[in-house]
Amino acid sequence: MALSGRSKDESLPGVLPVFPLMGALLLPRGEMPLNIFEPRYLRMVRDVMGGDRMIGMVQPVDEGQEGDPALYGIGCAGRICSFVETEDGRFLITLKGVTRFKIVEELSSMTPYRQVKADYAPYEGDRLTPMPDAGIARADLIDRLTKFLDRRGLSAEWSAIEKAPDELLINSLAMICPFSPAEKQALLEAKSLRARTRTMISLMEFALADPLLDEDDQQPPVPN
Structure with a gap:
């Protein structure tokens, strides 16, 4: 980053x-x-x-x-x-x-x-303070995100995504996308913004390769 x-x-x-x-x-x-x-x-x-x-x-x-x-x-x-x-x-x-x-x-x-x-x-x-352009694989991410959301029947505000600085985009997607708890932990522990981007792309590719992908969102988290 x-x-x-x-x-x-x-x-x-x-x-x-x-x-x-x-x-x-x-x-x-x-x-x-x-x-x-x-x-x-x-x-x-x-x-x-x-x-x-x-x-x-x-x-x-x-x-x-x-x-x-x-x-x-x-x-x-x-x-x-x-x-x-x-x-x-x-x-x-x-x-x-x-x-x-x-x-x-x-x-x-x-x-x-x-x-x-x-x-x-x-x-x-x-x-x-991160620089606005962190040099992430933004085009690859948007490509996987488009397919990932389409597979789940979800939509996005693409105009806001296009305008968002790199860190805001990556961290916002990490927080709101329907990843599993273990996957979200992996995103949290990524050593840099670039590493978090690579991890997110990999998670989306893994989900897209799963023929049994559940199109329902994760249930809201419950406090312990």
């Missing part, structure tokens, strides 16, 4: 509350709307709103596991950039992705929500 020399000088918490959500993918500078209704996550949002407003989004490895499911080792920290409390007590928030992180360890906590010790060092580049 082509990067400029500017870095976002943001304070990153060493201890990060996490929101395990199967199938949810947040990437740096991406935005994710969330409907918070479970009491433990209402408490988490209240707590972080009084501080740095940072939450870690991370997928559980197996949500069918009893108790707190094991988590993937890599997640993405986001900052709450919008907050609305509904009349029935829910929180409608939007997280803006800041940087990926590696889970060093999960911490014992008195809070009802889970917290981890986070290491951001492997992803220092996430806070650098």
Whole structure:
């Protein structure tokens, strides 16, 4: 990924509350709307709103596991950039992705929500401003995307896709396309924007080669 020399000088918490959500993918500078209704996550949002407003989004490895499911080792920290409390007590928030992180360890906590010790060092580049043209295989991606969406009976705003800068295009597609949780994790862990693009093209080609491709979208993710 082509990067400029500017870095976002943001304070990153060493201890990060996490929101395990199967199938949810947040990437740096991406935005994710969330409907918070479970009491433990209402408490988490209240707590972080009084501080740095940072939450870690991370997928559980197996949500069918009893108790707190094991988590993937890599997640993405986001900052709450919008907050609305509904009349029935829910929180409608939007997280803006800041940087990926590696889970060093999960911490014992008195809070009802889970917290981890986070290491951001492997992803220092996430806070650098990307160049508008990152040199991705854009034509190849659009070709596979057209076939992928057509196969699933989905449509797209092609004018917006054509105008989108490379990072916005790739990360938005990674977040909204109906990939499996494991595939979304692979997109999250891609080392660069070019690598994420190559991974996405490969995932679309794999899906197109499957004669049993389910044309239904993934079900909405459910929090653990």
